[in-house]
Amino acid sequence: MNLGRSTFKLFLMQSGRSLILFFAVIYFARQLGASELGSLFLFQALIGLLSIPADLGVRGALEKRLSEGEDPDRMLGSALFLKAILYACVAAVVLAARPFVNAYIGADLAIVLILALATFELSDLFVQTLRGELRVGETAGVMFTQRLLWVSIGAVAVSLGYGVMAIAVALAVSGLVTAVWGYTKCRTRIGRPAIGPIRSLVRYAKFHAISSTGGRVYQWMDVAIIGFFLTQQFVSVYEVSWQVTLLVLLVSKSIGWTIFPQVSQWDADGNQDEIEWVVSKGISFGLLFSVPALVGGTIFAPELLGFLFGPEYAIGAAVLAILLVEKLVQSVDDIIESTLRGIDRPDLAAIATLVTVGVNLVLNPVLVLTVGFVGAAIATTVAGIVSAALHSYYLSRLITIEFPYRIAGWYVASSALMGAILLGVQSIVPVTNTAVLFAMIGFGMVLYGIFVISISTVRNDVVVPAVRALI
Template identity: 30%
Template sequence: MLKITTIFSNILKIDPIQRQSIISLFWQVSFTAIGFLSTMYFAHMAGASILGSYFLFLAYYGIFGMVTDGGFGGAAVKRISEGEEPDAYFSAYFVLRLVFTITGILVLLIFKDYFVDLNKSGMFAWLLLLLLVSAIAGPISSGVTGKSKMGIRNTCEGISNISRVMVQVPAIYLGYETAGLAGGVVAGVILAAIIEFRFFDLHLVRFKWKHIKSLSVFSFWLFLTSSGVLVFSQADTVLIGYFMNVENVGIYRVVLQFTGIATFSSNALRMTLWPKVSQWGKSKEIYLVEESLSRSISYSLILAIPVLVGGILLGDRLLYLFYGTDFAQGYYVLIILLAVQVINVFQYFFTMYLDALDHPQESFKVTAVGVGANIALNIILIPIIGIDGAAIATLATMTLNALLAWRALSRYMTIKLEHQSLFNITISSVAMGVLVGVYRLFVPLSNVWITLLAVALGGMIYGFLILKFDKKVYTEMKDIVEKVGIGFVWPRWL
């Protein structure tokens, strides 16, 4: 017990961004591991069709959730993080969110018969319940985020995701299928909100029209941008369901989830940096913004690039062994979407920094072009080449978005990439790929354990090489390990 207390005490002494990123990364890894295992279980127990209905439910929730939020959530985080009248801005957002949600639910009830997929699977009522719950949970989360309590925010998000799975697994076992999956999402949101509220220190107060106006100015562009990002990320799912069937939706989304391993570090940094970049932009500390961007991209690619290489070499066997024969046909989709995750590192950080630096209109312009191109390409390619076409459409438009966002952001700050770090990552990934390729050439991947051994071998080779080649990564990793004091002796031979 004393040792655990010492470790937590040491963690609190680490630089806030590093500390919050570590906490976020821990939860990213924890939930992804649990998510992978649970999805494997769902794939074998329920099949691609049930999973497809569930993923469509999540897609519709994302779209309608964005509409009921109206972009005010991001605007509230921005204004609260600036430290001026945070209680008033929170109160204004809370009321607006509640009004938008009630209005949205009434509209959905009026047009209920048009949502054939949701009605057939029994998901419509769950969608309404989730929207209502999120009307309370969303403002609490935004308030915690705006106060830069990212350790709490990330931990509660992890708890939400894990508790979701803890409900879904027994529900599937008991035969509740889509209702069990949707009910798990609702339960996770409620539990996280209850815990997060314990650390919530904002209050409902009287607010004025100026607070709504201030939120509206920022939220207008943020809403358009966020809506564009959401359509960008969900259009393929909805259009696959329209042109094909829910089974194909299940295969595509399971493969997309599988590529989530490439986003561990970038997701951790994204959630941590947003309020920090907002504060630095407000205080005109642009040098901190520029340095954080270059390091964030490097640390995100440390994972994304080797995962792409590993997916090319082992992805076919991993899909077959983990999820079953039906999902193995998603191998080419896997390769394309892993490439998407690499491009997404640049695209997301560039647009995120535009928003945090108070230029949401620029972010919207970039996203609007990408959304239009994405929908058009999906409509053209999905009927011709199926889910491969959806993946190609995403890769093409994500690349376009990244280039346009780079151009927009470069007008407000100097974008500096750490070329030596990127070179080290690439060389280490290629060397790992050669060695894993030789392993596969001589060792048949006949079962899951031999395949996982290849994954572990690749991870150890890459980890050793990147620490050996990149002194900056080596120094920072060693510093964190020594500060935490977990009893791990840093190897002298590295």
Template identity: 30%
Template sequence: MAEGVDRDSLALFGARLAGSAVGFASTVFFARELGASGLGVYFTFETVVVLVAVLARFGVDTAVVQRLAGAGDATERARYLTGAFGIVTVPLLTVTAAVLLFADSFTSLVGLAVAPLLVVAIAAESGQWVLLSALRGERRLPTSAGVELGGELVRVGASVWFVLDGVGPLGLVYGFVLGHAVRVLAALLLLDTGFARPTRETMRSLVSFSSYTAGVNVSHLAYSWLDTLVLAIFVSKAAVGTYEAAWRVSVVVAMASTAVGASLSPSVSAWASSGAIERIEESVTESLSLALVLVVPAVVGAAVLGGPFMAVAYGFGGGTLLAVLVAGQVAQSVKEVVQSTLLGLDRPRAVFVANAVGLTANLVLTVGLALAYGPLGAAVGTALTAGVAAALLWRALSSEIRLRADWTALAWQVGAALAMGAVVFGASRVVTPDSAGSLLALVALGALTYGACLGVHPPTRARFVGLARSRTES
């Protein structure tokens, strides 16, 4: 894979890992301060914000990455960015009117009277992703990663302060709004791309691309948030709190794939413009291995230590739920890499079709299973949906390039993960994972075992040693 993609992936992954570590620690704190129901209120608010903001953005943020990455000069980039905000403005105003008009319904759903805050949060959520996408379109992933991390630190810090001050779940809402506002301001200050009046061709190009990626974003929205919304409406806020606590742990293990996908798309776009198809094929093969390097051992780890982890960290159950959600990230990781490559190749229609089918499967599986079996049913439906979408996207990309997986590297990952699981399971018979200290010791033992087993494979060892050196020298 090109060194730039590796390095940018590492920068984004590192920032998101740090942000997730901070977010996880804060969730543990909030769970103990507010309980599963209190967390559920906040997670429901966040779900509504993300859901509505994705609809308002109309997929234009993904179009911004692709169009800015392929733009010929600064003026063209400025036109695309300005045009993107123009496209977002109309649906955002419509959403604002709807939230204020149906304020009582949103209050009933969330459990707090927060309609004005919803409007501000939706605007900030939409703005931050357009601006972060512009940074990625400039091929400045480390900068966008830093902005993401800074906003997360502000969110957590403000939320902790408000909760300690006795504000309750509303304090988490205040923190969310402040964190997003910081991201918007920071991205605006750091962007090299300015603003310029868009041409008719600019708007046509953005709308053409985003009309497909809007469907992709809705599908991703359903995959990430539909289950939470169903639980909030039909089950309870406590179920939402438990489910989201487990879900956010599972998402951490897939951050490598999201980082790889985010860095791969603009690079593929540039390579495709110059006809470097072999470079794309090589990068996809290596990206698939890198994307799964944390997910594979996490599946085994969640199966062995999922129950103790949920009990020690949050004070409530959900071990099986966590294991199912982590397993679902295998297919989601493959989907991230393949989908980003198709978008970089300017094949949004293929991505749209695959995600439309995935969305239909999600509506049937996740909603049906969630209503029948609660959080665990929602987790199974979500995992199956990711598998359907990944298979369809793989088939679509294989018709564009020679799509190959490095089966030797993947086999080493699976073997190392199974060895790790055996070691940790045996150790857990001696050291009971019923406290933070014993649990961390077992996790550390597992990480060392997995790393040592991977290190025996020369190509994998050389890959990560080279990546570490390039990052140190950059």
């Protein structure tokens, strides 16, 4: 597997998916209003949180075992068997609690929720099957199509006067289509479940279930808590701010997805030097984008939310700035956590996740009740810092982590200079509309690009290797 090309394919896919969702959220925000959009976000939050008990680490365990070449057909069949049992239990609970679920969401979506959960779990399972086959780059088309199909159907439905129900149904349909397509791309077939493969999956999944929970909790727990204590309008403002910050993680997420199966193979072959090299390079690439995004996003936070989504969303400027700090930390944690799992230590990742989730669950309701929805951003950021610190500590006990301090310092210096110039220009040319906003963002990107390319260390250690990896 070519790590550079696979990462680039996933980066392009992630960029496309993120931009599609970004513009879709802008459209939905302007068409539906904050309250109705809040119902959609709560629907998605429940899918994300319910996927935890509906999976319990099985997908990650399947990817790990397939990357090791262990009885692939029976592994996939056994994974489906385990997931069918888990999903049936979750679906039964949601069905029994249907009135409460509908009241929480603010719309009659419990049945659609059950269907969407099933299609998304299948789609994700086959995507991770492809990753386990070391065909990470080929997952790009499947994941991109899922997002494009959902947004396209949802946008058409909204333009015809339909509301959240139609968007939720479109989400379920997109999952079903990509589940079928994903399976047709897999070389592994669905074999008969067997005790041996089931035990092998469970051995890994029992720890991975805990570590994988962290991502779901980060993404959706704060939204769920805001929806419980505050109004749906605050849910919309917070989630819109969150979606903007997700653009920062395009590179680190792509790297994390790509290196996991490769690190797993290197670990099985005893190639520790390769693992240490890819960790250092991965962090260098991830920080390249997250550092300037923090500076620029903080400067233009009110304009980004107010001009793009509507004046009522500008109150989320502080949330956006705080979450950009969290994304800066996560751009490093994505690489560290994927490596820790790849070297077959899901138990350590699980410990880190237990502590992190505990911090998040304690801080979120306390801070939401005391300082409002800004408190959710603070809680999530603190939890993110704890997660990165613990994952780094555990990984450093197993391999040597060479953090690229010098390169990171140049990123900080270049971003600070970029920010100073942007503030100076903004004092002369105020940002009064969307066109000026995008012009300022583009100007900042050009400035930062010039600054970092002019630095020989960054150019030789980051830019040139990236270009060579793609050739």
